[in-house]
Amino acid sequence: GAGVSQSPSNKVTEKGKDVELRCDPISGHTALYWYRQRLGQGLEFLIYFQGNSAPDKSGLPSDRFSAERTGESVSTLTIQRTQQEDSAVYLCASSRGQGSAEAFFGQGTRLTVV
Amino acid sequence: DQQVKQNSPSLSVQEGRISILNCDYTNSMFDYFLWYKKYPAEGPTFLISISSIKDKNEDGRFTVFLNKSAKHLSLHIVPSQPGDSAVYFCAAKTSGGSYIPTFGRGTSLIVHP
Numbered sequence: 001g002a003g004v005s006q007s008p009s010n011k012v013t014e015k016g017k018d019v020e021l022r023c024d025p026i027s028g029h030t031a032l033y034w035y036r037q038r039l040g041q042g043l044e045f046l047i048y049f050q051g052n053s054a055p056d057k058s059g060l061p062s063d064r065f066s067a068e069r070t071g072e073s074v075s076t077l078t079i080q081r082t083q084q085e086d087s088a089v090y091l092c093a094s095s096r097g098q099g100s101a102e103a104f105f106g107q108g109t110r111l112t113v114v
Numbered sequence: 115d116q117q118v119k120q121n122s123p124s125l126s127v128q129e130g131r132i133s134i135l136n137c138d139y140t141n142s143m144f145d146y147f148l149w150y151k152k153y154p155a156e157g158p159t160f161l162i163s164i165s166s167i168k169d170k171n172e173d174g175r176f177t178v179f180l181n182k183s184a185k186h187l188s189l190h191i192v193p194s195q196p197g198d199s200a201v202y203f204c205a206a207k208t209s210g211g212s213y214i215p216t217f218g219r220g221t222s223l224i225v226h227p
Contacts, residue, residue: 042219091157102148105157
């Protein structure tokens with residue numbers, strides 16, 4: 001596609017349920033990033049993919065969070081047993097993966113845990 | 115510990131005047147810097163970047179200045195327009211390694227007509 005696409009745009013879930021967030025990066029972009037932005041906060045790095053591998057998962061806040069990428073394309077971020085503090089906008093970005101290449105962001109998924 | 119700091123959460127400017135958004139960083143390994151602009155309910159969009167081998171990069175009304183010795187960069191918008199009202203994020207990364215951009219917390223710019 002022309003840009004990074006994320007789905008769903010909004011998700012309301014009950015505490016304790018699992019959620020899956022999807023990201024379709026720009027075709028040909030080898031690098032894919034997940035960030036989240038909690039209310040009033042900056043962009044918090046979660047995980048980085050180069051191809052289908054995740055060399056840096058250092059930002060995942062707990063073992064309830066996991067992500068995968070297949071076909072060097074689509075990525076899914078899964079949050080198990082959601083908690084209210086997981087409420088945030090989850091942003092996906094992709095880039096050509098080169099040092100000077102800028103990352104292009106999707107519109108984000110607003111997750112609300114009630 | 116924040117490696118990229120935007121110490122001003124908000125900035126209010128009159129239309130036509132200059133907007134100056136500041137950013138400081140602590141990691142001396144950062145050698146590439148980017149500014150992103152974010153409107154509500156949208157993802158951040160890339161605005162302008164600068165490599166550490168330069169001290170200035172200009173694109174239309176937007177200019178980014180880099181002071182490596184002070185580990186400081188700034189974004190100048192001249193003249194400011196109401197449509198520039200948005201949250202501006204500063205980001206930094208190393209050109210080697212994983213290229214993961216590290217973001218600041220953002221500065222909300224309001225340009226008054």
